[in-house]
Amino acid sequence: MAVIGKPLTSTLVLKYEDGLTPAGAPRIRQMGLKHVKPDADHADLHDIAVALFSLSDHPLTAVILQDSTELVEEPEG
Structure with missing residues (x-):
């Protein structure tokens, strides 16, 4: 039986410097934005992260997209 991946949601993880x-050494913290649509454009997500942190005193150091996928058995037919 074949197994297929069913995209669920994604989480956008933003890492930033928060002092020393x-x-x-720089203290790195992170925050997550949950329930991101799995088909969201990667460039748009990056632009949103940069725009959010332009309003902050903390420099953004990384933008990470974590995808969640359910693995299900494909029905025979």
Whole structure:
């Protein structure tokens, strides 16, 4: 029986600098924006992340898209 992937939702993870550690290295934190449509355009998501952090004092260091997919057995037929 074949198994197919059914896209569910995605989470946009935004990593940013939030001060320094006691050793003087950048402290990296992250926040997640959940329930992103799995077919959302990657360039649009990146532009949104950059626009959001342009309103913040914290520099954006990474934009990560985490996809969730359900694996289901394809019905025979």
